[in-house]
Amino acid sequence: MWTAVGSLAAWVWLLLGQGFFWRTDVRLPRGDAPGTGGGAPAGTGDAPAGAGGEECWPSVAVVVPARDEAAVLPTSLPSLLAQDYPGPVEVFLVDDGSTDGTGKLARALAEEHGGPPLTVDSPGEPPPGWTGKLWAVRHGMTLAAARPDTEYLLLTDADIAHEPDSLRELVRAARGSGLDVVSQMARLRVVTVWERLIVPAFVYFFAQLYPFRWVNRAGARTAAAAGGCVLLRREAAERARVPDAIRHAVIDDVALARTVKRSGGRIWLGLADRVDSVRPYPRLGELWRMVSRSAYAQLRHNPLLLGATVAGLALVYLVPPAALGAGLVEDRPGLWAAGAGAWALMAATYVPMLRYYRQTLWLAPLLPVTALLYLLMTVDSAVRHCQGRGAAWKGRTYARPGAAP
Numbered sequence: 001m002w003t004a005v006g007s008l009a010a011w012v013w014l015l016l017g018q019g020f021f022w023r024t025d026v027r028l029p030r031g032d033a034p035g036t037g038g039g040a041p042a043g044t045g046d047a048p049a050g051a052g053g054e055e056c057w058p059s060v061a062v063v064v065p066a067r068d069e070a071a072v073l074p075t076s077l078p079s080l081l082a083q084d085y086p087g088p089v090e091v092f093l094v095d096d097g098s099t100d101g102t103g104k105l106a107r108a109l110a111e112e113h114g115g116p117p118l119t120v121d122s123p124g125e126p127p128p129g130w131t132g133k134l135w136a137v138r139h140g141m142t143l144a145a146a147r148p149d150t151e152y153l154l155l156t157d158a159d160i161a162h163e164p165d166s167l168r169e170l171v172r173a174a175r176g177s178g179l180d181v182v183s184q185m186a187r188l189r190v191v192t193v194w195e196r197l198i199v200p201a202f203v204y205f206f207a208q209l210y211p212f213r214w215v216n217r218a219g220a221r222t223a224a225a226a227g228g229c230v231l232l233r234r235e236a237a238e239r240a241r242v243p244d245a246i247r248h249a250v251i252d253d254v255a256l257a258r259t260v261k262r263s264g265g266r267i268w269l270g271l272a273d274r275v276d277s278v279r280p281y282p283r284l285g286e287l288w289r290m291v292s293r294s295a296y297a298q299l300r301h302n303p304l305l306l307g308a309t310v311a312g313l314a315l316v317y318l319v320p321p322a323a324l325g326a327g328l329v330e331d332r333p334g335l336w337a338a339g340a341g342a343w344a345l346m347a348a349t350y351v352p353m354l355r356y357y358r359q360t361l362w363l364a365p366l367l368p369v370t371a372l373l374y375l376l377m378t379v380d381s382a383v384r385h386c387q388g389r390g391a392a393w394k395g396r397t398y399a400r401p402g403a404a405p
Contacts, residue, residue, distance in 0.1 A: 003315070004323035004338035010316050011345035019211025019222075022204070022349035024356040026212040026270040028169055028184065031176015034058060034087075057087025058151035058175070060167060060231075061144030062116075065136035067096040067394050069158035070105050075278045077106060079161040081115030085168050091115075092143050093158075094136040095122040102158075119143060132396050134243045134252055141237070153237060155230040160186050162229075163274035170231040173268070180236035180265035181257060183225035184272035190357050192282045199281070200357045201370040202291070203271075204350060209298075210254070215269045223261040227253030229275045236265040250297040250391045250398055271356060288377055293391045295381035306382050310375060317371035320346060343368070 015022070033055045062080055066073070080091055095103035103120045110118040123139035126132050137155060144150050152171060156162070174182045185206070188199045210224035230253065232242070240263040242256055249255035257267050281287045299305040320342035327336025347364035354363055384390065391398040 001332070001335050001338070003319055004327075004335055004342070007315055007319040007323070008338045008342040008345075011320075011342045011349075014208070014316070015345055015349060018208065019214045021207045021211040021213075022352055024271055024352045026216070027273060028182070028270060029173045029177050029268065031172045031174075033172060034175045055086065057085065057168075058171065059088040059147065059149045060085065060090075060152045060154055060171065061140075061147065061150045062089065062091040062154045062156065062167075063137055063140030063144060064091065064093045064156055064158050065096055065133050065140065066093055066098065066102050066106070066158035067132060067136075068098045068100045069102050070098070070100040072159045072278050073102060073105055074109065076159055076161045077109050078113045078115075079163070079166075080156070081110060081113045081118065082164055083116070083162065083167045084164040085116075085171075087171075088149070089116045089167065090144070090147065091118045092140040093118060093120045094140040094143075095120060096132050096136040097122070097125060130247045131250060131252065131398060132394075134247050134249065137252075138243050138247075141243070144234075150234055153232045153234055155227070155232060157228045157277075159277055159279035160228045161276050161278050166229075166274040169274065170229075174231055174233065177268065178266060179268050180233045181225060181260050181267040182231040183253070183257065183267070183269045184229040184275050185226040185269070186228040186272050186275045186277045187357070188277045189280055190359060191280070194284045194287055195281055196359055196363065197366065197370055198284075198287045198291075198373065200353045200359060200363070201350075201367065201374070203357075204353045205374065207353075210269070212269050212271075215257070215267065218266060223254070223258040223267060224269055225253040225257035225267065226269065227256075228277060229272065230256065232256075232260070233265075236260055236263070239263050240265065248398075250294050288373075288380070289392075291374065291377040292381040292384065293393055295378040296385045297381075297391055299378075299382075301385060303382070306378070309378060313371055313375045313378075317346065317368050318375075321368050 034057050083089060093106045103122065106118065106120050121143060123135055126135035141153060144153060152174065154167060170182050185203060190196055190199050210222055214220045214222035215224050240259045242259055245259050246252060246255040261267050281290060299309060320339045323339025324336050324343060327339055346367055350364045350367050351361055354361055389397055
C-alpha cells in the first residue's frame with residue numbers, strides 16, 4: 001500500500017514539478033529576419049548588420065558526419081541541398097570510414113540535385129580518445145573554418161531530412177533570440193508496431209530527464225541538445241572548445257550543450273516541425289541496440305546510479321498496474337485506487353507525445369510495458385559494458401569513457 005501511495009505521489013510530482021516535461025508545445029521560437037530588427041548575436045553588444053532594414057543573412061556551414069549511410073542519404077542529403085536559405089551556405093559531408101560508397105553517392109546526389117557547394121572528405125580513423133562521430137565533426141568544422149566569414153555551423157546527422165525552410169528558421173530563431181545553440185529533436189520515424197510502441201516513449205523519457213523548459217532557462221543547470229539538428233554559433237564553439245572538450249563523449253549532443261552552457265552560452269532545445277529522421281527501426285532488435293548502446297553511459301557507468309534507475313523505473317512505471325491488479329484480486333480499495341490513480345496520471349502525461357507523433361491514444365495505457373523494455377535495455381547496456389562491448393555502433397566499440405577503437 002505504501003509503495004503504491006509512493007508511486008502516486010511520484011506521479012503528482014512529475015505532473016507538476018518536473019518542468020511540465022510532458023507538454024509538447026516547446027517549439028522553435030520565432031524571430032525577425034537578420035538585419036530587420038532582430039537581436040545581435042549572443043555575447044556581443046553590436047547591432048546586427050543591415051540594422052537599417054536590409055536583410056543580411058549570416059554565412060552557415062552544414063557539417064554532416066556519415067558512416068555507412070548509403071541507405072538513407074538519397075532522402076536526407078537532397079533536403080539539405082534544397083534549402084531555401086537567403087545567405088551563403090556550404091555543405092561538408094565527412095565520410096567516416098564508410099564501406100558502402102557513402103562518399104561517392106553523396107557526390108552523385110550533388111551533381112543530380114545541384115544546390116549549395118558540397119565538399120566530401122574523410123578524416124581517417126579517429127585517434128585514441130576520440131569517438132568516430134566527433135572526430136568527423138571536428139574535421140568538418142576545420143574545413144568550415146577555412147571560410148572565415150562562417151558565423152553558424154549546422155551539425156546534422158546523415159539520416160535527418162530538413163524541410164526547405166528549416167535552416168532559415170533555425171538561423172532566424174538563433175539571431176532573433178540571441179542563442180548560441182538551437183537544437184531540435186527530430187521527429188523520428190514511426191511506422192512499424194515496434195516503432196509505435198518504443199519511439200514516442202524514447203522522446204517522452206528524454207524530455208522527462210531533460211525538461212525542455214529547464215534546458216532553455218538561462219540560469220538553470222539542466223543542459224541538453226538533440227544531435228540530429230544542432231545550429232551552433234561558431235564563436236561559441238571556439239569559446240567552449242567544441243568538439244575537443246567532449247571528444248570522448250558517447251552522448252555527444254548532451255555533452256555539447258552542457259559545455260556551451262557552462263562557458264556562458266545560451267542554448268535552446270525543443271520539438272521539431274520541419275526536421276525528420278528517415279532512419280527505419282522496423283524490428284525490436286534494432287531499437288534495442290539504439291537505446292542500449294548509450295544507456296549505461298547516460299548513467300556515467302555507475303552501478304549505484306544503475307540500481308537507483310532500475311528501482312525508480314519500477315516504482316514509477318511498474319508499481320501502478322501491479323497495485324491495481326493486486327488491489328482488485330485482494331479486494332483492497334485503497335490499494336487499487338492508488339494504483340489506478342498513478343496509472344491514470346502516467347497515461348495522461350503520455351497523451352501529448354502520442355498526439356505529436358499522430359499515434360492512437362490506446363498506446364498510453366501500455367506505457368508500463370514500454371518502460372519495462374527500457375528497463376531491460378538499460379540493464380543490458382550495463383552488462384555489455386562489463387563484458388567489454390561497451391557502446392557499439394557500426395563496427396566501433398567504446399568500452400569506457402575516453403576509449404577509442
